[in-house]
Amino acid sequence: MTLQEIVHIYYRVGFGISYAEATILQKESKETIVNELFNASREVKPLAIDISELTAKVKNLNMKDRKKLRSLIKDSTKKVHELNIAWIYKLGNTEQLLREKMTLFWANHFVCQDNNILHIQHYNNTLRKHALGNFKDFVIAISKEASMIKYLNTKQNKKAKPNENFARELMELFTLGRDNYSEKDIKESARAFTGWNHDFMGNFRLRRFQHDTEEKTFFGETGNFDGEDIIDIILKQKQCAKYICEKIYRYFVNDTIDDSRVSEMTTIFFKDYDIENLMRFVLLSDWFYDEKNIGTKIKSPIEFLVGVHRIVPMQFEKPRELIYLQKLLGQHLLFPPNVAGWKGGRNWINPNTMMLRLNLPSVLLANGPISLDEKGEFEDDFQRFNNKRNKQRKLKVLPDWETFHSQQKDVTLKQLQQTIIVSPLNSGTAAYLEKLETQDLKKYSIQLMSLPEYQLC
Amino acid sequence: MNRRNFIKSASLASTALFLPKFVSGFSLLDEAIATGKKLVIIQLSGGNDGLNTIVPFRNDIYYKKRPSLAQQKSNLIGITDEIGFHESLIAHSNLYNNGELCVVNNVGYPNPNRSHFRSTDIWHTASDSNEYLQSGWIGRYLDASKSKSLDAIEVDDTLSLMLKGEQTDGIANKNPALFYKTTQAPYFKKVVEHHNEAHLSEHNLGYLYKTMVTASSSAKYMYETSKTFTTKTTYPNTGFSKQLKQVADFINSGLQTKVYYASLGGFDTHANQVNKQKRLLKVYDEAMEAFVKDLKEQDSFKDTLILTFSEFGRRVQQNAANGTDHGTANQVFLIGNQLKKQGFYNPMADLSNLDTNGDLKYDIDFREIYASVLNNWLDIDAKKVLGKPFSGLNIV
Numbered sequence: 039m040t041l042q043e044i045v046h047i048y049y050r051v052g053f054g055i056s057y058a059e060a061t062i063l064q065k066e067s068k069e070t071i072v073n074e075l076f077n078a079s080r081e082v083k084p085l086a087i088d089i090s091e092l093t094a095k096v097k098n099l100n101m102k103d104r105k106k107l108r109s110l111i112k113d114s115t116k117k118v119h120e121l122n123i124a125w126i127y128k129l130g131n132t133e134q135l136l137r138e139k140m141t142l143f144w145a146n147h148f149v150c151q152d153n154n155i156l157h158i159q160h161y162n163n164t165l166r167k168h169a170l171g172n173f174k175d176f177v178i179a180i181s182k183e184a185s186m187i188k189y190l191n192t193k194q195n196k197k198a199k200p201n202e203n204f205a206r207e208l209m210e211l212f213t214l215g216r217d218n219y220s221e222k223d224i225k226e227s228a229r230a231f232t233g234w235n236h237d238f239m240g241n242f243r244l245r246r247f248q249h250d251t252e253e254k255t256f257f258g259e260t261g262n263f264d265g266e267d268i269i270d271i272i273l274k275q276k277q278c279a280k281y282i283c284e285k286i287y288r289y290f291v292n293d294t295i296d297d298s299r300v301s302e303m304t305t306i307f308f309k310d311y312d313i314e315n316l317m318r319f320v321l322l323s324d325w326f327y328d329e330k331n332i333g334t335k336i337k338s339p340i341e342f343l344v345g346v347h348r349i350v351p352m353q354f355e356k357p358r359e360l361i362y363l364q365k366l367l368g369q370h371l372l373f374p375p376n377v378a379g380w381k382g383g384r385n386w387i388n389p390n391t392m393m394l395r396l397n398l399p400s401v402l403l404a405n406g407p408i409s410l411d412e413k414g415e416f417e418d419d420f421q422r423f424n425n426k427r428n429k430q431r432k433l434k435v436l437p438d439w440e441t442f443h444s445q446q447k448d449v450t451l452k453q454l455q456q457t458i459i460v461s462p463l464n465s466g467t468a469a470y471l472e473k474l475e476t477q478d479l480k481k482y483s484i485q486l487m488s489l490p491e492y493q494l495c
Numbered sequence: 496m497n498r499r500n501f502i503k504s505a506s507l508a509s510t511a512l513f514l515p516k517f518v519s520g521f522s523l524l525d526e527a528i529a530t531g532k533k534l535v536i537i538q539l540s541g542g543n544d545g546l547n548t549i550v551p552f553r554n555d556i557y558y559k560k561r562p563s564l565a566q567q568k569s570n571l572i573g574i575t576d577e578i579g580f581h582e583s584l585i586a587h588s589n590l591y592n593n594g595e596l597c598v599v600n601n602v603g604y605p606n607p608n609r610s611h612f613r614s615t616d617i618w619h620t621a622s623d624s625n626e627y628l629q630s631g632w633i634g635r636y637l638d639a640s641k642s643k644s645l646d647a648i649e650v651d652d653t654l655s656l657m658l659k660g661e662q663t664d665g666i667a668n669k670n671p672a673l674f675y676k677t678t679q680a681p682y683f684k685k686v687v688e689h690h691n692e693a694h695l696s697e698h699n700l701g702y703l704y705k706t707m708v709t710a711s712s713s714a715k716y717m718y719e720t721s722k723t724f725t726t727k728t729t730y731p732n733t734g735f736s737k738q739l740k741q742v743a744d745f746i747n748s749g750l751q752t753k754v755y756y757a758s759l760g761g762f763d764t765h766a767n768q769v770n771k772q773k774r775l776l777k778v779y780d781e782a783m784e785a786f787v788k789d790l791k792e793q794d795s796f797k798d799t800l801i802l803t804f805s806e807f808g809r810r811v812q813q814n815a816a817n818g819t820d821h822g823t824a825n826q827v828f829l830i831g832n833q834l835k836k837q838g839f840y841n842p843m844a845d846l847s848n849l850d851t852n853g854d855l856k857y858d859i860d861f862r863e864i865y866a867s868v869l870n871n872w873l874d875i876d877a878k879k880v881l882g883k884p885f886s887g888l889n890i891v
Binding site for chain 2: 203465470
């Protein structure tokens with residue numbers, strides 16, 4: 039594969055690749071490279087933060103002690119932020135690129151939010167566990183997660199008074215897409231999920247007396263269906279495979295759907311709903327490497343942040359600042375805007391987020407004087423910005439330039455550019471880069487990451 | 496020269512100096528100085544329960560369908576013998592008494608969609624329920640009136656569909672000072688100066704460059720203009736109040752912007768609705784009280800129309816969790832002192848005539864309201880924006 043193709047696949051299934059690593063891979067075939075990506079992601083390595091103190095408190099909790107309960111909820115919310123940070127560092131350091139990238143994808147598909155750390159951590163690891171597995175098992179597991187049961191009101195869905203929230207989103211967002219079902223399908227399937235609940239620790243529980251055991255008619259089939267039967271019937275609709283393939287295509291290949299490619303994918307996926315097979319098909323196809331699919335996707339804020347970290351590893355002294363940045367950039371992991379998740383693509387970019395993205399590499403990495411200007415002008419603007427004008431927002435970040443330099447030994451500026459930027463450069467900007475007199479890889483890398491082109495992958 | 500005109504000419508001058516030459520194609524300001532009318536749009540996101548916001552407290556069906564959720568008369572702020580405001584809506588009831596509020600009841604659209612996202616998109620794009628538009632009605636207003644990005648501001652960090660046009664998008668901004676600071680890095684200016692305009696039409700990369708240029712040309716103007724005004728009004732300490740305060744600062748400092756959009760979320764009350772809605776309506780009402788006071792003190796209230804909507808109302812029948820599920824039609828509030836119709840535009844929804852889902856059947860298409868606002872307030876042919884003829888209501 040060409041250098042550009044390797045950078046391309048590593049941007050899409052991961053967060054980029056260094057020049058040194060890419061040159062080693064250049065000797066390998068596409069099949070070997072893709073196989074290696076799957077092999078590296080074979081195992082499931084859960085994301086776990088220490089919550090032993092909290093679980094001990096939960097066990098001794100008297101539910102009538104309101105004060106303790108409130109303080110427990112507060113502690114739990116804090117832990118969710120801790121999980122957010124741990125997740126981002128995991129993305130920044132993992133070797134299981136594909137599994138983690140898929141987990142990120144599914145987190146914005148099976149969208150959920152919960153301040154209960156016990157439940158949401160489990161939820162997050164369920165995404166990770168099924169990320170490359172069977173889609174049907176995945177949907178069933180997600181539907182039984184405590185966080186989901188709360189988030190979409192399944193626990194309020196009772197035989198006497200069904201609550202349609204989960205049934206509607208299951209079809210609209212998780213499996214079929216809008217308008218591919220009737221209002222009656224929603225009503226009937228909501229009855230099948232009645233009584234689905236969880237216990238305090240988050241284990242799934244079917245409350246038998248709240249479950250509607252009568253006959254339901256759903257997508258033309260009639261029977262005494264429960265939730266799993268409903269999921270089974272949904273997956274029999276080819277539309278479900280198509281809907282998922284479209285989403286995968288938009289996330290991994292191109293914002294603009296190519297119907298014939300999606301139809302190839304749908305045929306593969308509909309056979310057995312095996313996510314790994316589908317992804318293998320996509321990554322091995324020739325069209326995945328078409329010019330029109332390279333360097334044209336707008337990075338999500340997390341892809342952007344983690345991508346910078348993969349070039350120059352960073353340590354946030356104050357984790358809160360990493361959370362603040364996510365909010366400003368418009369993607370705060372574990373806190374989606376609503377059940378449809380982040381829209382992505384051009385929706386990430388508006389004048390505000392654009393400015394922030396262009397400035398961020400200097401803010402994050404400028405721990406010394408940086409010269410970014412033509413003819414060696416001194417540039418200290420962001421230091422001043424951090425030190426004087428915006429005291430409360432002073433970012434304390436430790437960039438690890440040693441690792442950067444050790445990874446970029448004997449790399450030329452041109453080679454650095456080819457691995458950091460995968461999109462073609464605007465001709466005016468390219469001319470500007472040529473004029474820069476710097477030979478310093480460090481300064482040059484910051485400059486590259488501050489370009490509009492770096493927002494693309 | 497009065498203060499406002501002075502500010503305008505000052506900021507015109509400074510903005511022109513700041514712009515690199517090639518940006519002239521994106522010329523920033525309208526030729527006509529902006530003293531025109533302002534529209535402030537507010538969304539109560541999540542689907543506010545209209546039936547518990549303006550309550551038909553003599554309606555038996557209401558109490559029957561809502562055994563534990565119905566508002567009791569004693570809790571309400573009475574308007575008529577049959578209708579009362581929710582207890583949180585103190586400022587709104589005062590606006591009502593002053594003739595500065597118009598309530599349009601039972602607003603919706605044919606074949607209602609009960610998904611938040613779809614219904615929000617329908618309200619934002621002014622589409623039919625089976626029609627998928629990629630641009631919003633305010634975005635298309637920018638297009639049709641040949642306005643600039645700056646003419647519509649969403650007071651938030653991200654831009655909603657409503658402000659996205661076919662050619663021009665509005666701007667999302669809730670902190671002009673911070674926004675401005677970020678445009679001031681010298682290297683950033685360099686990239687702005689050097690890039691080749693010929694490639695601006697390229698797919699996503701062109702979009703990124705265009706956004707960068709719009710940002711640099713707008714940031715300084717917004718910041719320099721809005722900082723000339725400091726409000727004397729005290730706002731409550733809520734996020735939503737901060738948004739409205741920012742809008743008031745923009746308006747009172749003489750910013751050219753014609754349309755503002757802000758939203759308050761959390762109205763998706765599937766469970767334990769009573770306290771949640773009470774708290775949210777209080778946040779909404781108190782912010783509005785401060786906002787209107789601020790505008791009145793600067794004499795800009797007469798040029799401002801405030802429109803509040805929610806993407807849908809909620810089901811008439813309450814659910815088992817002391818909440819309500821997604822419904823259909825809902826009220827729209829119009830606030831201003833140039834209303835042609837004050838008080839209630841039309842009767843309350845008929846609770847005895849529901850659709851097969853048990854939801855309200857709408858009386859007024861929301862696009863009739865948009866048409867009135869476009870034709871009579873923003874002075875543009877509504878058909879150019881809505882794509883279809885709507886005769887409009889005699890409200891503004």
